[in-house]
Amino acid sequence: MTAPRIATLALSALTLGMLQTASAESPHSFSANIGAVSNYMWRGVxxxxxxxxxxxxxxxxxxxxxxxxxxxxxxxxxNEGASQEVIIPLDPATGLPATDANGNWIGYTGGSSNPNSPTYELDLYTGFGGKINDDLKWDLNAIYYAYPDGRDSNFAEIGGKLTYKWLTAGLAYTVYGENDEGLYDNGDLYYFGALDFSLPYEFAFNVHGGYYSFTNSNGDSYGNWGATVSRAIGDYGTVSFNYDQNGGNDSVYETDPIFWAGWKKTF
Structure with a gap:
């Protein structure tokens, strides 16, 4: 091997090493995730x-x-179900469905075709977190819950949590809500806590609970609790088996135990 060839290889190795070091030291990180659940449970509902x-x-x-x-x-x-009758009177002046001052259709009584009910949720969030020591971590965050094809449903929260070893406690405060004088409006508070443990054979166990205090309650405030067993399965993501239950007014919420399964993979 000639000297120029050796020098070229050495320079290439040095350049590659510098690029790898620069990449490893990048302060930025990006990821994506996809998942599926048999029941989308959020705070016990x-x-x-x-x-x-x-x-x-x-x-x-x-x-x-x-x-x-x-x-x-x-x-x-x-929540009314798809079997309810839909009655939407027409405006005699226009021949179109009658609406109120806010643009909502008048006379709707229930059913899956409710034009004001959203079909998907889009969340935007940001936050800042760190640790005080190896055992104590903190996090402050803000999240905007958007329902683009719904009406008067969006709301926003600020919150925070502390994690000490396997114990987490925190709260979320609603700072903005479009559902005036309803649920998920300004001033609502959700208190929550969780315990996380490692189990044999790389399983993880989580127990969690919370209490939702609504400003405009009308008896709708509630507590909830549940548990999760999960395990990473290599390149195939993480699977979980879950239990959730709502302790609120059984005329408002489903209070029977709910069992559901989930899968999530991060790239």
């Missing part, structure tokens, strides 16, 4: 009327602790 959902998101994080991302899922919030 099904968002799909006990039906399945396909979900996914994109995330960015910085070495400083800053992060931001977006996440989406199909939903079905028609």
């Amino acid at each position: 099904s968002q799909t009327q006990d039906g399945p959902a396909v979900q996914g998101g994109l995330d960015y994080s910085h070495a400083s602790g800053f992060y931001a991302g977006t996440w989406a899922s199909n939903i079905d919030l028609n």
Whole structure:
């Protein structure tokens, strides 16, 4: 091997090493995730009327602790069910469906064709987190829950949590809501806590609970609790088996135990 060839190989190796070092030291990180669940449960309430959902998101994080991302899922919030009768009177002046001052159709009584009920959720979030020591971590965040094809449904929260070893506690405060004098409006608070443990054979176990305090309650505030067993299965993502239950007014919420399964893969 000639000296120029040796020098070229050495320079190439040095350049490659420098590129790998620069890449490894990049403070930026990007990831994507996709998943599927047999029931989209959120804070003890099904968002799909006990039906399945396909979900996914994109995330960015910085070495400083800053992060931001977006996440989406199909939903079905028609608690009345699809068998109810739909009555939509026509405006005699225009021949079109009659609407109120806010543009909502008048006379709707229930059913899956409700034009004001969203069919998907799109979340936007950002936050900043770090650790005080190896055992104590903190996180501050803000999230905007958007329902683009719904009406008067969007709301936003700010929140925070502390994690000490296997114990997490936090709260979320609603700072903006379009559902005036209803649920998910300004001033709502959700308190939550969780315990996370490692199990043999690379299984993980989580127990969690929370309490939702609505400003405009009318008896709708509730507590919820549940548990999850999960396991990573290599390149195939993570599978989970879950239990959730709602302790609220049984005339408002489904209070029977709910068991559901989930799968998620991060790229």
